[in-house]
Amino acid sequence: MSDPNDRHRNPPLLQVDALGCERDERSLFVGLSFTASAGDIWQVAGPNGAGKTTLLRILAGLFGFYEGRLHWQLPATLRESMLYLGHRPGLREELTPLENLTWLSALHGQKQDAALMAALSAVGLGGFETLPVAHLSAGQKRRVALARLWLPGKPVWILDEPFTAIDAEGVALVEAQLRRHAAAGGLVIYTSHHQLAADTRQIMLGAHMPGSGAPA
Numbered sequence: 001m002s003d004p005n006d007r008h009r010n011p012p013l014l015q016v017d018a019l020g021c022e023r024d025e026r027s028l029f030v031g032l033s034f035t036a037s038a039g040d041i042w043q044v045a046g047p048n049g050a051g052k053t054t055l056l057r058i059l060a061g062l063f064g065f066y067e068g069r070l071h072w073q074l075p076a077t078l079r080e081s082m083l084y085l086g087h088r089p090g091l092r093e094e095l096t097p098l099e100n101l102t103w104l105s106a107l108h109g110q111k112q113d114a115a116l117m118a119a120l121s122a123v124g125l126g127g128f129e130t131l132p133v134a135h136l137s138a139g140q141k142r143r144v145a146l147a148r149l150w151l152p153g154k155p156v157w158i159l160d161e162p163f164t165a166i167d168a169e170g171v172a173l174v175e176a177q178l179r180r181h182a183a184a185g186g187l188v189i190y191t192s193h194h195q196l197a198a199d200t201r202q203i204m205l206g207a208h209m210p211g212s213g214a215p216a
Contacts, residue, residue, distance in 0.1 A: 010038040012073060013156065013187050014059070019068035021054055028054055029205050032068070038155070041178060041188045041196060046205030052191040053087065053160055055205065059189060060084045060158050074156070083154035087161040087191075089145040093134040097125055097144045100133060105151060112151075119150035123173065138165045146170075149177050157181060159190040 012035045020030035028051030036042055044052045057063035059070065061078050074081040091100045101116050120129050123143040133141055142165040149157065157178075163171050175196060178188050 010185070012037045014073070015069075015071045016059075017069045019055075019058070019066060019070060021051060021058065021063075021066045023051070023054060030067075032203070032205075034203060036187055036189065036201075038185045038187055039182050040201055041182050041199065042190070042201045042203060043196065044189065044191045044203045044205065045193070045195075050206035052205055055203075056084075056158050056160050056189065056191060072156075081154065082156040082158060083148060084158045085145060085148065085160065085162060087164060089141045091133050091141055091144055094132060096130045096132055097136070097147070098129040100144055101147055104148060115151055116147075119147040120144070122150045123147045124170070139167060139170065142166050143170060146174060149174070149181070155186050157186065157188045157190070159188070161192055162190055163192050163194045 014036040016035070017033050019032040021028045032055075034042075044055055046052055054063060058066050060082060062084070072078055072081075090104075092103070095103070097120055098116060101120065102113075105116060117129065120126065123146055125140065125143055125147070128136065128140065133144060136144070146162060146166075162174055162178075166174070171194065178190070178196070182188055
């Protein structure tokens with residue numbers, strides 16, 4: 001489906017053509033095509049089991065069994081350009097929020113101690129930086145993982161259920177950060193049953209596949 005506003009969009013960062021995937025002898029999606037540009041926010045929507053997480057993993061280069069073509073146009077390697085957050089926090093319970101964030105960030109070449117403390121403060125974890133993660137609530141653990149959204153250097157964000165386990169205040173906080181990232185020329189692709197405002201573009205998996213959309 002073409003969008004008359006596409007002529008005003010930034011150059012594409014990702015081109016997906018006729019993408020299809022089968023898991024356990026079941027077709028998850030077929031013929032999926034879309035173009036994602038700098039400044040876009042894309043929501044991958046659909047019922048449970050429709051292949052939303054699988055699609056994100058394909059886009060992130062973490063799952064290679066698919067048909068069709070996808071092409072990233074990035075100034076650096078995919079690993080250097082992308083932040084991928086799965087639907088699980090991915091934290092070590094015996095480590096503190098600061099230690100977890102330090103470890104996760106070091107894997108991607110981000111080691112700025114001041115930036116790590118500022119990121120934890122931004123997600124409401126000021127004062128909890130040195131408490132073992134095992135002592136935190138589910139929502140606080142999720143905020144530790146989401147603190148990586150406040151670290152610089154990754155133009156592409158691929159996020160699986162970023163609003164899981166956080167309260168309304170946390171949802172609003174993350175929403176605002178996604179919009180800031182897009183406004184600064186970043187690209188956000190996320191899965192969620194939570195719908196952002198009207199400028200979000202949508203990929204619908206499931207009953208109406210194949211499909212991709214203009215702003216939802």
